[in-house]
Amino acid sequence: MRYTTLGRTGLRVSVAGLGTGGYSRLGxxxxxxEANAIAVVREAHAQGITLFDTGTNYMNEAVLGRALQPIPRDSIVITTKTPIHKADGTLTPERVIAGLDASLRDLRTDYLDVFMLHGVxxxxxxxxxxxxxxxVLREKDKGKFRHLGISETAPGDLQHEMLRRATLEGxxxxxxxxxxxxxxSARDKLFPHTMAQKVGTMLMYAVRGIFTSPDRLLTELRAAVAAGQIPVSWYTDTNPLNFLLHPGGAETLVDAAYRFARHEPGVDIVLFGTGNTAxxxxxxxxxxxxxxxxxxxxELIRLCASLPGLGLDRPAHATPAIR
Ligand SMILES: NC(=O)c1ccc[n+]([C@@H]2O[C@H](COP(=O)([O-])OP(=O)(O)OC[C@H]3O[C@@H](n4cnc5c(N)ncnc54)[C@H](OP(=O)(O)O)[C@@H]3O)[C@@H](O)[C@H]2O)c1
Known part of the structure; x- marks a missing residue:
């Protein structure tokens, strides 16, 4: 494993982080x-991962807490998040603090390394x-968490407006x-600002659904063509990213996607979500x-840098905040 510093938090963390949301939610x-979920967490730790990301809405913090229990707390970094709104409106600060307290309880810890507002x-x-x-800052003063973060709502904020404001406002x-x-789009719209302000970055959606299934990728492309979001020349029967797969290149599209994300300047940690130890x-x-x-x-930049943002899908079973 390789380790890096998560921006101005100063936390030393593995460059790969285990995400527990998304489609898999640890499987x-x-x-x-649950036994499989625990095996996934333990395998990640055995392979050198020291950052584990979760959220109250993933409904698996208690499982993650059990999986992490034998591991010395100060040797790992736990990041979690709680939403500030539901479909029908915003939540009160008291509800947000209740989420923070539930995370502490379920994760069996008396502090969080990073507490985030989820999908703002x-x-x-x-x-x-x-x-x-x-x-929230009053709870930080009580020692409940060490650093504050926010996660964006990817499909609703394609140009990263919310994170850019929060970064610039410090x-x-x-x-x-x-x-x-x-x-x-984060290359131009966000990373220059996070790097300048030393805001740590954790990447989500590196693979998601679009790069695990060629059919899904083609379906997304055709929908974007039909909606007039991308040129008709993108309408194709074969995967337009197949040029990435060759000796000396990527082995699979998933491999390509994680390598592409990892080496982007401004990216500190790439999260991946899985329920599979392999x-x-x-x-x-x-x-x-x-x-x-x-x-x-x-070629990926030439072809894709100006796309509107494809593949920012959500699991069919997801509530608004299970992302
Ligand atoms: N707004 C937010 O706050 C927000 C939104 C999205 C994500 N996140 C966080 O970011 C984390 C990562 O995002 P993500 O869930 O989109 O993860 P991802 O790593 O981009 O995609 C995970 C999907 O790819 C599959 N997969 C993973 N490795 C694979 C492999 N080697 N071969 C084939 N399929 C593979 C997984 O299924 P298998 O179980 O089969 O491996 C899962 O369906 C989440 O867990 C969550 O912690 C936060």
Whole structure:
């Protein structure tokens, strides 16, 4: 494993982080057992991962807490998050603090390394800043968490407006950002600011659904063509990213996607989500692998840098805040 510093938090963390949300939720989202989820967490730790990301809405903090129990607390970094809104409106500061307290209880810890506001849309930015922040900072003063972060709502904020504001206004230490081979807007819109302000970045959506299934990728492309979001020339019967797969290049699209994300300037940690111990090992191998060949990387930028942001899907079973 390789380790890095998570921006101005000063935390030393593995460059690969285990995410426990998304489609897999440690496998619990696809019908696998709690024992399997614990095995996935332990395998990640055995392979050198020291950062574990969760959230109250993933409904598996207690499982993660049990899995991490034997591991010395000060040798790992736990990041979690709680939403500040539901479909029908914003949540009170008291509800947000209740989420923080539930995380501490379920994760069996008396502090969180990073506490984040989960999936904040641009429309709720001001509410987060004016109403939630003062209350949350009082909990920080009590020692409940060490650093504050925010995660964005990827499909609703394609240009990273919310994270850019929070970064420039200087009140977050960590930003959870969406970025992948076909959603590259953070390169220009956000990373220059997070790097300048030394805000730590944790990447989500590096693979998601779009790069695990060629059919899904083609379906997304055709929908974007039909919606007039991308040129008709993208309409294709074969996967347009197949040029990445060759000797000396990527082995699979998943491999390509994690390597692409990992070597982007401004990215501190790439999260991956899985319920499969073999995928833990494969993904770490990709994330520790070399950058994509320069010609392939250049071609990905030529083809995809101006796409509107594809593949920012959510699991069909997801509530608004299970992302
Ligand atoms: N707004 C937010 O706050 C937000 C939103 C999204 C994500 N996140 C965080 O970011 C983390 C990572 O995001 P993500 O869930 O989108 O993860 P991801 O790593 O981009 O994609 C995970 C998906 O790819 C599959 N997969 C993983 N490794 C694979 C491999 N080697 N081969 C084939 N399939 C593979 C997983 O299924 P298998 O179980 O089969 O491996 C899962 O369906 C989440 O767990 C969560 O912690 C936060």
């Amino acid at each position: 619990l989202g696809t019908g696998k057992t 849309p641009p429309a709720h930015y001001q509410y987060a800043h004016d109403v939630i922040l003062p209350t 009140w977050i230490d960590v930003a959870m950002v969406s970025f992948h081979m076909m959603h590259q 995928h833990v090992r494969d993904n770490i191998s990709s994330l520790l692998g070399p950058p994509l060949p320069a010609a392939d990387h250049a």
